[in-house]
Amino acid sequence: MMTRAIRLLVSDVDGTLVTHDKTLTDGTVAAVRRLEAAGIGFTVVSSRPPVGLRATVAALGLTLPVGAFNGGSIIAPDSTVIEEHDLPEDAARETVRRLEAAGIAVWVFADGRWYVTDPEAEYVPREQRTIAADPVVVASFEGVLGRVGKIVGSSSDIAHLAAVEVELAAALGDTASAARSQPYYLDVTPAGISKGTFLTAMSRHTGIPLEEIAAIGDMDNDVPMLRAAGLSIAVANASDAARAAATHHTRSNEEDGVAFAIDTIVLGRSR
Numbered sequence: 347m348m349t350r351a352i353r354l355l356v357s358d359v360d361g362t363l364v365t366h367d368k369t370l371t372d373g374t375v376a377a378v379r380r381l382e383a384a385g386i387g388f389t390v391v392s393s394r395p396p397v398g399l400r401a402t403v404a405a406l407g408l409t410l411p412v413g414a415f416n417g418g419s420i421i422a423p424d425s426t427v428i429e430e431h432d433l434p435e436d437a438a439r440e441t442v443r444r445l446e447a448a449g450i451a452v453w454v455f456a457d458g459r460w461y462v463t464d465p466e467a468e469y470v471p472r473e474q475r476t477i478a479a480d481p482v483v484v485a486s487f488e489g490v491l492g493r494v495g496k497i498v499g500s501s502s503d504i505a506h507l508a509a510v511e512v513e514l515a516a517a518l519g520d521t522a523s524a525a526r527s528q529p530y531y532l533d534v535t536p537a538g539i540s541k542g543t544f545l546t547a548m549s550r551h552t553g554i555p556l557e558e559i560a561a562i563g564d565m566d567n568d569v570p571m572l573r574a575a576g577l578s579i580a581v582a583n584a585s586d587a588a589r590a591a592a593t594h595h596t597r598s599n600e601e602d603g604v605a606f607a608i609d610t611i612v613l614g615r616s617r
Contacts (some may be wrong), residue, residue: 352386352612353554353578354410356545358563359402359529360476362581363604368476370405377605384613389413389551391544393527393567395455395495396421398477411551415455415496416527416567417544418535430495430548431536437522438491441499441534444517448510450499450532453481455514456490463487467529469500499532507532513605525567533567542570560612562596562604565587579607 357363364370378388384555390402399412403423409418411428421580422427433441438454445452451467453460462470462481474480484490499514501507511532515524520537527533541563549556561568561575564584572578572591580592581603589595596607 351558353558354387354389354548354552355381355560355612356541356548356571356575357388357390357401357561357564357604357610358541358565358568359390361564361566361583362562362599363390363402365600370402371602371605373602373605375406377608381608381612386612387554389548391417391541392478393496393531393533395419395460395479396425396427396537397458397479400425401478405578411548413547414546415543415548416523416525416533416535418495418539418540420544420547431507431539432492433494433497433534433536434521435492435494437518437534437537438497440517441497441514441522441524442487442491444514445455445497445499445510445532448499448506450501450507450510452487453498453500454487454490454494455496455498456493461487461490467500468497468502473500497533497534499534500530500534503531504529525565527565527567532574540570541568542574545571557573562607563592564599578609578610579611581607 358491389410389412393416396414408423452484453462460481461484465483522534522537524534555575557576560577561571562579564581566587568588569591578592579594580589582598594611609617
């Protein structure tokens with residue numbers, strides 16, 4: 347039996363909806379269909395750029411707006427921009443300066459493009475596969491820092507990146523938000539904008555109260571929406587912060603955790 351009268355489910359993508367190799371399983375697609383057949387809406391919000399959500403939108407046949415850049419960009423299923431926010435240029439410059447000084451690979455997303463200075467950086471191939479787009483290689487980010495939707499610092503030195511996250515967040519203060527979307531990705535996005543504000547926007551768009559919206563995620567950048575939702579779910583592979591913010595827990599993303607949550611928590615069916 348459902349614990350709440352849920353009318354909309356909002357899901358994170360990487361680490362939650364898709365598997366480690368970025369696969370959207372048949373089981374998850376079928377579960378979303380069951381959800382919609384029950385009259386419950388479904389959409390996604392992700393740290394990915396808008397172009398990186400096109401395949402997910404198409405595979406699931408989504409009809410509601412989706413959120414990119416952790417909610418900094420809200421787009422219609424046909425990629426029409428509904429709402430868009432940019433980083434202040436000073437915050438963008440400070441972010442790039444500090445990440446580069448820390449020896450962390452920097453990516454800048456602006457003008458619908460992904461800019462890099464080092465195409466051989468460790469996680470570039472993974473991001474290419476994830477968003478199905480190639481980076482634009484530039485000598486510096488100087489020409490695009492006034493139009494930035496998101497900056498990413500990527501590193502396999504997880505402990506170092508975590509320390510930089512704390513330092514960068516303190517340095518940026520209320521000018522921007524810094525949070526990891528994956529253990530190896532540190533996202534810097536406009537201040538006051540988060541996956542939580544995306545839930546609020548979806549509530550306005552659909553007329554569904556936040557109390558009747560469920561959210562599911564896995565990382566620290568999902569915490570604002572988990573806290574805002576009437577029903578919140580963390581997958582088994584979630585960070586400690588995401589698990590603590592959630593009212594319910596499900597299987598991991600490698601075990602069709604979203605599908606299991608849809609059936610057992612949202613729809614209240616036994617499996």
